[in-house]
Amino acid sequence: MAASIIQTCHIACCANRTPNVVAWGRCGLLAFGTCNSIALYHPENTTVTGTLNGHTGRVNCVKWIHCSDCGPETWLVSGGSDNRVILWELEGDKVIKFIKLEGHSDAVCAVDALCLNSGQEEQHNLMVVSAASDSCVKIWSCKGIEGECMQTVSFGNGFVMDVSLSCLPGVNVPVLACGNDDCKIHLYIQQNGQFQKVDSLLGHEDWIRGVEWAVSDGDLFLASCAQDCLIRIWRIFTKSSASCEEEDNGNLIKLKENIFKVKSNDGLTTFAVTLETVLSGHENSVYGVHWQPSILKDGRIQQPMVLLSASLDKTMILWAPDEESGVWLEQVRVGEVGGNTLGFYGCQFSPDGLMILAHAFHGALHLWGRDLSEQPIWSPHVVVSGHFNSVQDVCWDPEGEFIVSVGLDQTTRLFSPWRRKGKVTWHEIARPQIHGYDMQCIAMIGRFHFVSGADEKVLRVFSAPRNFVENFSYISSIPLEKLLSSNKGVELAEGASVPALGLSNKAVFQGDLMSQLNMNDGPDKPSSAADQYPQVYFQPIQLKEPPTEDHLLQNTLWPEVQKLYGHGFEMFCVACNHSGSIVASACKASKPEHAAIIIWQTASWKKIQSLSFHSLTVTQMSFSPDDKFLLAVSRDRTWSLWKLNTEGHTDSGLSFTLHACTDKKTAVHSRIIWSCDWSHDSKYFSTGSRDKKVEWTMACKNTITHYL
Structure with a gap:
């Protein structure tokens, strides 16, 4: 029997909510921090090729290190909320080695680095600078597999928002720019192995958010941006002795220049700093240049x-x-x-x-x-694209052609393969639900129907609109007739919109679109304020490729078709049987009366039964592949197995009875049970807990168990 090979076909992720967390290198890879990892993304192939895992806290800043003249980078430096700076050496998207630099006492918010040799040597001599929330900037020297802190610059009670390293033109002396919350840019140059402050650039009127150097025609340019909505460009250039004498004689009228002198191997060189220009065009804080x-x-x-x-x-x-x-x-x-x-x-x-x-x-x-x-x-x-907060639940559609996920970013996202010219890549093609509460659970109840639960007492049921089905057909190369066959006799909405003060996605039908078009294009003037400012509906779009972020936010919502009331606290888990006829749900609970599992019938969306056994929150539920059993696990460290009786006392003729449960005297799990699953033949089920134990049990004879 041939060995199975598992390969990663898609990684859905997004950038962390920090200003310096994305860097695009000459190697063609886009590196960005996503949670505690660094994703390596290839924009041309639209795929994440790998992740770098080394930080134990959120990654706040990433920077490629240019070690040769316009050549591809092999070094990457990052900083995180774990107070750590990590230097990575890469070969393609594979890590060769990494160096951890520890010394900050708070989160690292900005990093930069400079290669001090030409790259011809076997070992690169790197200078790394990092700024953190401990009000310190540290300069590190890294060579080979070792790194040490050369110097620590303290800013008292102030914070450095960004740092940038370069070399002064002509003398090859490192220069450091620090953008601070005191509205100043502090310039440091290295003299005798230590950085010394030579100037403070004034002009910004609010916190400085970004600084970056560039060398052009022998001059050094510094771009800075701030929360005052302005961008300033500064120029550093060499001052000759003749120009200094002319200025002393008063023969020239120029902008104000700040002068400083630098010692180098060539002797003493005089430099001048002047403001080149001020760029005004943004209407809010400028966070990056x-x-x-x-x-x-x-x-x-x-x-x-x-x-x-x-x-x-x-x-x-x-x-x-x-x-x-x-x-x-x-x-x-x-x-x-x-x-x-x-x-x-x-x-x-x-x-x-x-x-x-x-x-x-x-x-x-x-x-x-x-x-x-x-x-x-x-x-x-x-x-x-991907969730920007923890993913809480994910499930496949019944046909296995796309997946739907929910997260604490209050969104439901749908990912599908994009098939074109023999190439297949996965992408987010819809955002069916954008909610006002953190999302916790989801279950598919049909090919284009799902039920989701959030930090509220209500379950919400959604159905796909026609515009999504048509776009999904084109992107996934599945015939539209095949997709619509499961919805015969059911009128599909064109799309969905959200009222200004609501949380429910309202269905938009073809008639709504026509009335809106007639209102906008008609010769009659609006007769009332309601007519003058009508409800803004979604705009149907015909996609030839996966949608961009603005379309995902506004034009890919699914209509909400049902709300299910019955739970007393926030929703925690939901499951649907394989035939799509029954939904089971549970909420957060600290008492037995709230830990009951509610059974819903999807044909009428009526509550048909409440299953009481557990004393704390039910963490996960799973129907057996033959739909004869329902398995539930709980924070009370027990599991329960419920058997379906087709001839019960309910109006629908369906009911569940307790078939087996944990023997508390011989219970295997000593900690909260979080997961459960079934074998493909419905004979065995497994439960897993935080004590890293997995219990396998026969569904028909619960006394026969073995442990892994």
């Missing part, structure tokens, strides 16, 4: 003077100087309109500058790309 990566052209490195910025006003702007006047102007603006999102936390350029990416407050990635035509148009592209 990023220079277009340098390119190798005609045998020399060239830095395009193009800057990308991201703001909480839900836009990204491309800035560049005018060719004739040299004045910095807005070139392109992309972003979101409407919706309930809270703006962008950061931005990145692709290595070739043809794509730009932003990550939002809720973790979603937004990708735009352009071609090289005479009039390039920036258009949104397909990108990976």
